[in-house]
Amino acid sequence: MLFREAYALGLPSQGTDVAVIWDHLYLFLLWLSVFFFILVVGGMLYFAVKYKKSSGAKPKYIVDNHALELFWTIVPTILLLVIFGWGWSVYKKMVHAPTNAMEIRVIGKQWLWNFQYDDGRVLTNEVYVPQNVPVKFVMSSEDVIHGFFIPNFRVKSDVVPGMFTTIWFEAKQAGEHQVFCTEYCGASHSLMLAKVKVLEADKWEAFKRGKPVQVTGAKPEASLTQLSLPEQGAKLVAAKGCNACHNATGDAGGIGPTYKGLFGHDVELADGSTVKADENYIRESIMTPTAKIVKGYNPVMPPFQGIVNETEMNAIIAYIKSLQ
Amino acid sequence: MAHANSTSHGSNYLNHEKGLWSWLTTVDHKRIGLMYLATVLTYFLVGGIFALLIRLELFTPGGGNLITAQTYNRFFTYHGAIMVFLVIIPAIPGSIGNFVLPMMVGAKDVAFPKLNLFSYYVYLAGGIFATLALFLGGADTGWTFYTPYSIRTSGAVILVVFGAFIAGFASILTALNFIITIHKLRAQGQSWSRLPLLCWSLYATSVIQILATPVLAITLALLIFERVFKIGIFDPALGGDAVLFQHFFWFYSHPAVYIMILPAMGVISEIIPVFSRKPIFGYKAIALASFGIALVAFIVWGHHMFVTGQSELANFVFSLLTMFVAVPTGVKVFSWVGTMYKGSLTFNAPMKYAMGFIELFTIGGLTGVFLATLPIDVHLTDTYFVIAHFHYVMVGGTIMGFVGGMHYWFPKVTGKMYNESSASVAFWLILLGFNLTFFPQFIAGAQGMPRRYWSYLPEFTLMNQLSTIGSWFLAVGFAWTAIYMIRDARKGPKAGDNPWGAGTLEWQSPSPPPHDNFPVDPVVTTWPYDYRGIKI
Secondary structure, eight states, X not given: OHHHHHHSTTOOOOXXXXXXXXXXXXXXXXXXXXXXXXXXXXXXXXXXXXTBOOSSOOOOOOOOOHHHHHHHHHHHHHHHHHHHHHHHHHXXXXXXXOTTOEEEEEEEETTEEEEEOTTSOEEESEEEEETTSEEEEEEEESSSOEEEEEGGGTEEEEEOTTSOEEEEEEOOSOEEEEEEEOSOOSTTGGGOOEEEEEEOHHHHHHHHTTOOOOOTTSOOOOOGGGXXXXXXXXXXXXXXXXXXXXXXXXXXXXXXXXXXXXXXXXXXXXXXXXXXXXXXXXXXXXHSGXXXXXXXXXXXXXXXXXXXXXXXXXXXXXXXXXXX | OOOOOOOOOSOOTTTSSOSHHHHHTOOOHHHHHHHHHHHHHHHHHHHHHHHHHHHHHTXXXXXXXXXXXXXXXXXXXXXXXXXXXXXXXXXXXXXXXXXXXXXXXXXXXXXXXXXXXXXXXXXXXXXXXXXXXXXXXXOXXXXXXXXXXXXXXXXXXHHHHHHHHHHHHHHHHHHHHHHHHHHHOOOBTOOGGGSOHHHHXXXXXXXXXXXXXXXXXXXXXXXXXXXXXXXXXSOGGGTOXXXXXXXXXXXXXXXXXXXXXXXXXXXXXXXXXXXXXSOOTTHHHHHHHHHHHHHHHTTOGGGGOTXXXXXXXXXXXXXXXXXXXXXXXXXXXXXXXXXXXXXXXXXXXXXXXXXHHHHHHHHHHHHHHXXXXXXXXXXXXXXXHHHHHHHHHIIIIIIHXXXXXXXXXXXHHHSBOOOHHHHHXXXXXXXXXXXXXXXXXXXXXXXXXXXXXXXXXXXXXXXHHHHHHHHHHHHHHHHHHHHHHHHHHHHSOBOOSOTTOOOSGGGGSOSSOOTTSOSSOXXXXXXXXXXXXXXX
């Protein structure tokens, strides 16, 4: 561990066994590169000092040296083949999921991640998985190419419309692990984030039964029932990915309209008509967003029918109402 | 070897004809080279301004301090597309290649001078077309135009790709001209084994340009068919394959990477022996390595696609083949350093840039091995590690070679000498600024920071701020270079015909050269890298 802390400049923490063997190969390449860098650039600087023009010295007439040239062709070739072979052995472990791996389906869309469990539950931008159990993500996209990347697990795959791609991991560290979208997918690409939440066995059992769980290392969260309705709504719009396009600051330059000052006011639509922003307008705009398009914005929002339930809807509306 | 002519005070290519019209209609390769240079540098300024704006937005983690996400996405698209298609690809062949190559082979001009002028205008038209499409159409796809995003977004993707294709067609014409000039117009006595290495590398570059650019045209045609006739090719919504586009795109754009770097390698191969007063080490190996790289260039495109769901077998093959790029590249780097061994070294600006090239290109090349290694690439691809890697190769390599070449041939082109201490200040600003800008990006990338992010997590703040500060040093270094180069081209001291004591033919002509390049047709009696008979 000490070795790693001291030398693995900037690598993320090792959330899986694959991350450990990945780091070995990475550090080998890093130190091999340092060696060659010193050899080439150090050699160059040494020559620069030693053979600096001086009055007495005459440059030596050397055209080539076949033995030396053969040496610096063959030795790197062998080294590169070793690196390739080592890489291939790590790669196979990285991409071949054990046959007993638990499957979770991942759907990417502009600009959020949905996680679909066997029991029918769908979570947005957070996925709970058990510790020390191989988990396989079967991933697809509803629109353009996205990329699913968990730095702590050293796994990544593009998420491509029209086909399935997979990644797998067996998480060793309980707690939260960051997910990034890594394939450029439009305006809110950099806000298309999620968290993998790794649960110890007992918490995993609780999660499966639908009980609220406290993720190790995460800030203790007030349970929804302890919060006021607008506070619940604020948590929900963050969790459902709404904030990738909408904001509470009143800035009209976002992908979608701002929440601030919306409720109770007239909204100008793309077809020139106006509509008053009441409860029904907000419900419709969430469930079937393309029904009414606000002037100046593109019809890009996905429908949340079946993702947001009545209790959540009320909380979100209360939140928007509170932002006057 | 022909005797160096004393500096002529009479007619040269700059005063041979006068007026703007004489420049716009010139078929003189030297003037066309300067027109390319002016155009490339204009685009470099525009692309550079977008780079500075991108870095300024990234000074703080949360997005939106300077520009909105949509504006940011357009800016990195403008930066990438302009720098790749309008700056780095044509920079060295168009300017230095056009000016120097015919003189290096002892010719009066390229084989087809009118075609050469035509290719300049094709490049200019492609550039203007692509730039207008970028700005008016507002493309936000990144320079890679990946489908299906590029099909669905409102931008003018087809027009931008069309502009890139027109500019590519100009490279085909220039490439043809170079190949035929090298084959047909070499001076008496200039056998293939006496051909300067810049000519060898431009030859290899030309071969790639002619073979790869048509693929870009095919891709464009397919995109248009898809848009106009709704034939499903790349868009899954029409029954197409989203990843197919990437295969086509990289089948052109990967060889294009070597189109960008090979000419710079040629420039470095000219500079290092001259300032070492010693023959280039391993002439044959360096010339052959150019063709080795050109060959491998065509069969490694899949290494851009290791995480796209491409089959394991394809990943195996592409990773293995990519490893072999490192072999000829290493041979070149070792040979350049070997050339300095037991030389008599001086460190004028061209040599400084050549050594800067070796430092930066070595880092760029070694990190290329990281990315060629399959599992390592899985973590690093689409992160800032890749951004850092290709800037080390493309800017650290190509732009350092380009700026080094501009200093090296400055006395030949202008007849004047630049100010050495001015150049030294600029060099250190650029070298330190470059490393400060891009080295932290390797670390941010290894930490996991994805590319094309308008807003990033707070843990990446330090690396991004270092990078932004570095970009200001780079900007000042390049701005200062522009200032003293313009100043010294007008008012610098007279340079003499062969101030560096070089052995290639262009230095046997007066500075600046006459309209027809040589007062007397040169005859080659020796190898260009033997400096024993040349006095400085």
